[in-house]
Amino acid sequence: MTEGKRRVVLIGGALAAVAIIVAGVLVLWPSSSEGNPGQANGTAAPAAPTTANKGPSTGQVLDSFLKALGSGDAATAAALADNPAATQEAITALHKNIPPGALAYTRATSASPAQGAKTVTAPVDAKLTVASANTWKTSVELAEVDSKWIVKWAQTVIHPKLQSGQTIAVVGKVGETGKPAVLGGDGQPIALWEGTTAKPTDPKISPLLMSTLVGGASGGGTTDTRYVAIVDAAGKEVGSDPLFGTKPTESANEAVKSTLNGKISVAAQNAVDKVSQPTMLVAIRSNGEILAVAQNAAAGSALTALNGLYQPGSSFKIVTAAAAIQQQGLTPESAVECPGEASISGRKIKNAGFDVPGANLRKAFARSCNTTFGQIASQLPADGLSKAASQFGLNADYDMPGFKTELGKVEAAGSAVQRVEDSIGQGKVQASPLGMAVVAATVAAKKPVVPTLRKDAQTQVLTGYQAPPAAVLGQVQSMMGDVVTSGTATELKRFKGVHGKTGTAETESQGDNAHGWFVGVRGDVAFAVLVKDGKTSAQAVSVTAAFLSGF
CATH class of the missing domain: 3.10.450.50 (Nuclear Transport Factor 2; Chain: A,)
Structure with missing residues (x-):
C-alpha cells in the first residue's frame, strides 16, 4: 500500500471513531432533568445541560x-x-x-x-x-x-x-377509649369512645340519629373536634381563627348529653326492622324529650322520621275530634251519624265497609267513621281544622341543634269538600312521624310540647303553639283508649294503659299503596308509627305491638 492510500485509510478510520463516540453521547445523554415530553410530541427538545450539573434531577x-x-x-x-x-x-x-x-x-x-x-x-x-x-x-x-x-x-x-x-399544629383532643361519648336521658352511656370514633353501646340505639349526634357518618360517627392552627415557637396559637376547622364550643372529651333512652330505642329499631316496607317510629316523652327515632333499611338513610311530610290518614281525627268538641260543643257522648257512605257537599265518602247505627262521637272515633268526621268538618269554618291542628303543634316550627325538623302543614280549607278530605287526614293535610308524636305527647301532657334531643343544647322555638284546654284533651284521650279496647286497634288490648288512633291515608294517586299509621300514648311515652305503602293500618298496629313488647 502506498503512503498516500495509508493516510486515507487512517483518516477515514479516525472519522468513523469520532462519529461512533458522538452517537453514543447523543443516545446516553438525558434530554432534560426529567425526561423530554416535548420531543415525544414532535416539538423541539431543550438543549442538553452542561456537564457541570452532575446530581439528581x-x-x-x-x-x-x-x-x-x-x-x-x-x-x-x-x-x-x-x-x-x-x-x-x-x-x-x-x-x-x-x-x-x-x-x-x-x-x-x-x-x-x-x-x-x-x-x-x-x-x-x-x-x-x-x-x-x-x-x-x-x-x-x-x-x-x-x-x-x-x-x-x-x-x-x-x-x-x-x-x-x-x-x-393540630389543636384539641379526642375522647379516651372506653370513656362515654354520648349519654342517654338517664345519664348512662349509649356511645363510647373507640379511638377518635364514638361507637354506640348497641348498634340499634337510633343509629341514624346517633351518627348525627356524634357528628359523623351513618353507622357510627366521630366527635373529633380537633382543628388546625398556626402556632408560634412557644406553641401559642397565632390569631383568633383556626387555619382549618372550627374551635369547639365544648371539650371533645365531654360526653354529649342526649335525651335518648337506650332500651326504648332498641325496642323501636327491632320493631321497624320486622317490616319490609319503609317504616319509621318516633317516641317522645310528654315533656318533649325524644326517646327514640327508628327507621328500617327500606326507609333510607335520610332522617325522614323527623322531617318527611305524609298524609296522616285517620290518625288526624285526633285533631278533628278536638275541633268538634271546642268549635261545635260536642262531647264523646254526643249523638252522631255514621252511615256506611255519604255524599257531603258533593263529595262521596265512605267507611271501610261498615256503618254504626245509633253512634255517638266516642264510637265513631273508635271505629274510625269517615262519614261522621267528614260531616263534622263540612260544618266547621274554613280555618277550623287549621286552628285545631296548630293547637297540637302541626304548624309549629323548631330549630333543633344538628337536625332539620318538620312537624306538619295544615292550612285553611276554602271549600267544604276540602274540609271533608282534610278531616280524615287526606286532602292537603301533611304531618311527619315526629309531628304526630308531638300530637300524641300534647294529649298526654295536656299542654304544649317542645321536642328536644339534647339536654346540653336547647331547641329554639321559632313558632310555638297553645294546646287545647286540658279538659278537651282529657276527652280526646278517653276516646283514644276506646280505639284500643273496642275499636280498630284491639290487637293492643294486652298492653295496659295504651291510648291511640289508627290511620290509613287512602288517596286515588296511591291506590292500594296507602300509608298506615298508629299514633298513641302509653304512660309517659307518646309515639307515632308510619308504614309507607302499608295499604292499611294493620301493619302499623303490629309494629306498635312489637315496640311496646320491648320496654
Missing part, C-alpha cells in the same frame, strides 16, 4: 424532599436543603404537633427548570387529614449549587401563611 430532589417533609424524616429533608440546621429544626417542630401519617406533600406539576436557568419554583399540593381532609397549595424553590440541585428552605414551604418561627 430537580424532580428527583423535590420528590425526595417532599416525602421526607410529609413523613417527618427531618434528617433526610435537611440533607437536601441549603440550610440543613433550620430545615431539620422546622420539620422536627412541625411533626411534634401533627399525628403520624396525617400529612402529605406532592408536587403539582413538573419541576423542570427553563433552559439555562439556575433556579426553579415548583407548585406543591399539601393535605393534612385530622377530623377531615384539609388541603392547601404552597411552593418550593430549588437552586443549582455546586453542580447540584438543592431546596431553598423557607418556613412558607410548610404553609404560605407562616412567618419565621411559626409552624402549624
Whole structure:
C-alpha cells in the first residue's frame, strides 16, 4: 500500500471513531432533568445541560424532599436543603404537633427548570387529614449549587401563611377509649369512645340519629373536634381563627348529653326492622324529650322520621275530634251519624265497609267513621281544622341543634269538600312521624310540647303553639283508649294503659299503596308509627305491638 492510500485509510478510520463516540453521547445523554415530553410530541427538545450539573434531577430532589417533609424524616429533608440546621429544626417542630401519617406533600406539576436557568419554583399540593381532609397549595424553590440541585428552605414551604418561627399544629383532643361519648336521658352511656370514633353501646340505639349526634357518618360517627392552627415557637396559637376547622364550643372529651333512652330505642329499631316496607317510629316523652327515632333499611338513610311530610290518614281525627268538641260543643257522648257512605257537599265518602247505627262521637272515633268526621268538618269554618291542628303543634316550627325538623302543614280549607278530605287526614293535610308524636305527647301532657334531643343544647322555638284546654284533651284521650279496647286497634288490648288512633291515608294517586299509621300514648311515652305503602293500618298496629313488647 502506498503512503498516500495509508493516510486515507487512517483518516477515514479516525472519522468513523469520532462519529461512533458522538452517537453514543447523543443516545446516553438525558434530554432534560426529567425526561423530554416535548420531543415525544414532535416539538423541539431543550438543549442538553452542561456537564457541570452532575446530581439528581430537580424532580428527583423535590420528590425526595417532599416525602421526607410529609413523613417527618427531618434528617433526610435537611440533607437536601441549603440550610440543613433550620430545615431539620422546622420539620422536627412541625411533626411534634401533627399525628403520624396525617400529612402529605406532592408536587403539582413538573419541576423542570427553563433552559439555562439556575433556579426553579415548583407548585406543591399539601393535605393534612385530622377530623377531615384539609388541603392547601404552597411552593418550593430549588437552586443549582455546586453542580447540584438543592431546596431553598423557607418556613412558607410548610404553609404560605407562616412567618419565621411559626409552624402549624393540630389543636384539641379526642375522647379516651372506653370513656362515654354520648349519654342517654338517664345519664348512662349509649356511645363510647373507640379511638377518635364514638361507637354506640348497641348498634340499634337510633343509629341514624346517633351518627348525627356524634357528628359523623351513618353507622357510627366521630366527635373529633380537633382543628388546625398556626402556632408560634412557644406553641401559642397565632390569631383568633383556626387555619382549618372550627374551635369547639365544648371539650371533645365531654360526653354529649342526649335525651335518648337506650332500651326504648332498641325496642323501636327491632320493631321497624320486622317490616319490609319503609317504616319509621318516633317516641317522645310528654315533656318533649325524644326517646327514640327508628327507621328500617327500606326507609333510607335520610332522617325522614323527623322531617318527611305524609298524609296522616285517620290518625288526624285526633285533631278533628278536638275541633268538634271546642268549635261545635260536642262531647264523646254526643249523638252522631255514621252511615256506611255519604255524599257531603258533593263529595262521596265512605267507611271501610261498615256503618254504626245509633253512634255517638266516642264510637265513631273508635271505629274510625269517615262519614261522621267528614260531616263534622263540612260544618266547621274554613280555618277550623287549621286552628285545631296548630293547637297540637302541626304548624309549629323548631330549630333543633344538628337536625332539620318538620312537624306538619295544615292550612285553611276554602271549600267544604276540602274540609271533608282534610278531616280524615287526606286532602292537603301533611304531618311527619315526629309531628304526630308531638300530637300524641300534647294529649298526654295536656299542654304544649317542645321536642328536644339534647339536654346540653336547647331547641329554639321559632313558632310555638297553645294546646287545647286540658279538659278537651282529657276527652280526646278517653276516646283514644276506646280505639284500643273496642275499636280498630284491639290487637293492643294486652298492653295496659295504651291510648291511640289508627290511620290509613287512602288517596286515588296511591291506590292500594296507602300509608298506615298508629299514633298513641302509653304512660309517659307518646309515639307515632308510619308504614309507607302499608295499604292499611294493620301493619302499623303490629309494629306498635312489637315496640311496646320491648320496654
